[in-house]
Amino acid sequence: MFIEPRVGNGNHATRRGWVEVICGSMFSGKTEELIRRLNRAKIAKQKIEIFKPRIDKRYHEEDVVSHNANSIRSTPIDFAQDMLLLGGSCDVVGVDEAQFFDEGLAEVCVKLANSGVRVIAAGLDMDYLGKPFGPMPALMAVAEYVTKVHAVCVHCGDIATYSFRSVPSEQQVLLGETDSYEARCRHCFVKGMKGRS
Numbered sequence: 001m002f003i004e005p006r007v008g009n010g011n012h013a014t015r016r017g018w019v020e021v022i023c024g025s026m027f028s029g030k031t032e033e034l035i036r037r038l039n040r041a042k043i044a045k046q047k048i049e050i051f052k053p054r055i056d057k058r059y060h061e062e063d064v065v066s067h068n069a070n071s072i073r074s075t076p077i078d079f080a081q082d083m084l085l086l087g088g089s090c091d092v093v094g095v096d097e098a099q100f101f102d103e104g105l106a107e108v109c110v111k112l113a114n115s116g117v118r119v120i121a122a123g124l125d126m127d128y129l130g131k132p133f134g135p136m137p138a139l140m141a142v143a144e145y146v147t148k149v150h151a152v153c154v155h156c157g158d159i160a161t162y163s164f165r166s167v168p169s170e171q172q173v174l175l176g177e178t179d180s181y182e183a184r185c186r187h188c189f190v191k192g193m194k195g196r197s
């Protein structure tokens with residue numbers, strides 16, 4: 001398990017920021033881990049703000065909700081830039097479903113961190129084809145800490161790093177859960193993709 005570098009980041013005059021990324025496949029526990037870190041920051045009396053892309057309405061319009069129903073209140077936004085307005089005055093900014101944001105996300109997180117904010121972003125590192133997803137590679141490059149969490153392959157029980165799409169769609173963005181995706185290990189993912197072509 002990743003141990004946070006520290007929970008608090010000093011008072012407003014002295015605080016130092018940084019960027020943490022939590023990545024992995026679907027069902028790997030990214031949202032759970034994000035909520036865990038944010039709840040600890042709340043205990044440390046940190047001022048926090050959580051953002052998610054407005055398109056992610058899967059479980060709730062506003063809350064960030066994990067597959068096992070943990071939740072935390074968030075602000076849905078359209079553009080990464082929108083985080084600067086509300087997030088700049090916080091100690092900690094959380095971001096869920098980071099893969100859906102625009103390419104400006106890394107720059108926004110860097111600006112927040114440079115101004116003393118601890119940024120914790122969770123997102124899919126790869127899409128259903130196993131390709132890097134949206135702004136995630138750039139975000140991982142500028143982060144001080146990157147934690148890759150793993151799901152369990154629903155076919156063989158090995159660690160799963162891929163999100164296999166089980167329905168016929170070729171759009172990169174297709175919201176869903178177990179109705180349209182399976183957590184798979186490399187072997188079972190490759191086998192499934194071969195069966196498709």
Ligand SMILES: Nc1ncnc2c1ncn2[C@@H]1O[C@H](COP(=O)(O)OP(=O)(O)O)[C@@H](O)[C@H]1O
Nearest residue numbers: 026027028029030031032066067068151152183
């Ligand atoms: N194949 C799977 N592997 C691991 N956890 C799973 C799987 N399918 C469902 N889950 C559930 O999903 C939870 C993680 O949910 P969540 O934090 O929302 O993941 P993520 O944000 O990475 O999609 C686990 O604690 C478990 O209850």
Ligand SMILES: Cc1cn([C@H]2C[C@H](O)[C@@H](COP(=O)(O)O)O2)c(=O)[nH]c1=O
Nearest residue numbers: 025026027127128163172173174175176
């Ligand atoms: C692989 C993949 C996933 N999505 C969608 C499906 C879900 O709505 C989210 C991921 O949510 P989670 O919290 O990580 O389980 O992303 C997509 O649109 N395209 C994809 O390729």
Ligand SMILES: [Zn+2]
Nearest residue numbers: 153156185188
């Ligand atoms: Zn497998």
